[in-house]
Amino acid sequence: MKGIILLPIFVVGLARLEAHAFLERADPGVGSTIQTSPSEVRIRFTENIEPAVSSIQVFDASGKEVDKRDLHLDRSDHALLHISLPPLGVGTYKVTWRVVSVDTHVTNGDFTFRVVR
């Protein structure tokens, strides 16, 4: 009986609630190998993001940050973050992210992509 009481409340809640933001997709892709230098890293999350307290950084193999530190939210998609990149040489790059979803849950992660010629 308690379950019958609870379920409608859960359903009502689902209509508006946010949850932990997981990485949904990234470009360049997680673990991908690409032929040309990307102009930016885009990461789409499963929830809308608070950009002011979120971060994405891109490091080269020596640990030097190579991104342009211009993290911004997509104008039409508030779950999509962009950060610009200069032309990248051949090598493996590590992307680290830490985001705060609009309900203030914090999540983080990292992945690599490889540029080849």
Added chain:
Amino acid sequence: MKFLSLFFWLACAVLEFSAPSRAYGHGFAGARFFPATLTTDDPFVADEFSLATVSSIVTPDNGGTRDTEIGSDIALRITPKWDIEFGESFIILNPSQGKATNGFSNLSIGSKYEFFESDEHETVVSLGLGVDVGGTGGRSVGADSFSTWAPGIFFGKGFGDLPNEVRFLKPFAITGQLGVAIPTSASTRTITVNAQTGERDIEIEQHPDVLEWGFALEYSVIYLQSQVQDMHLPAPIDRLIPLVEFAMETPLNRGPLGPTTGTINPGIIWSGKYFQVGAEAVIPINEHTGNDVGFIAQLHFYLDDLFPHSIGRPLFGGNK
């Protein structure tokens, strides 16, 4: 009572829709998300609610008895590192010979404190104390008249810090528990009188301390997709966590030591935004545990994601 429940949950919903605040999630260590396991306990201090855990297995009792249990558990955080947990089950015992009985188990109350976390190494360690409150369940389904205390240590470790040469092993993780169940009564004496002869028989049942140990080995497709290699897997496969759980009990004292009993439970969990569903086969490790493969299935809600501004956040201390 129904009105009280309704009022409680409505109050949560109202708070949810109105209060601006912040909460931190459960089941995370760095980039690692750990699901709630079905059979063994995990180390996470969390706001979560298992609406229904249904299990069924044939035990060796009375020449073979199907033991079906429908349980519900709730855990709520007092502080970001400390929670309190309540659990209750309805048990149906159906012996191969004789009449079926049913009733509630003893109420279980527990508390857990997370004292170590390493985000870099995806590691969490907690201490916990649980008690099965004697006399709160039905004697007909074997609920003890005495309480049993169970201190334990719980751990979780993700393998995300493995070198890239073995990157496809990074989605593996292990959680586990080690504890001792200590009954408050060493033995129970049952006196029966033979109606014809008038002789009295005294049966003494020993209640040993029991080492409770177990672990869950899991492989997170979520982690694979977001941290290691995007395999472009479609839903719902991209949210699956296959796992194997090992849940064991070893008597430690009081009379001839009985054998270790337990089950090995291979299964799968699907984890969504607000809830997870899981199902496992329950395979007895020996004839003392059972002779038949059973099952366990669970619907489990993440209260911190559903109600991040009310019951899904710590009572005190707020932020982590």
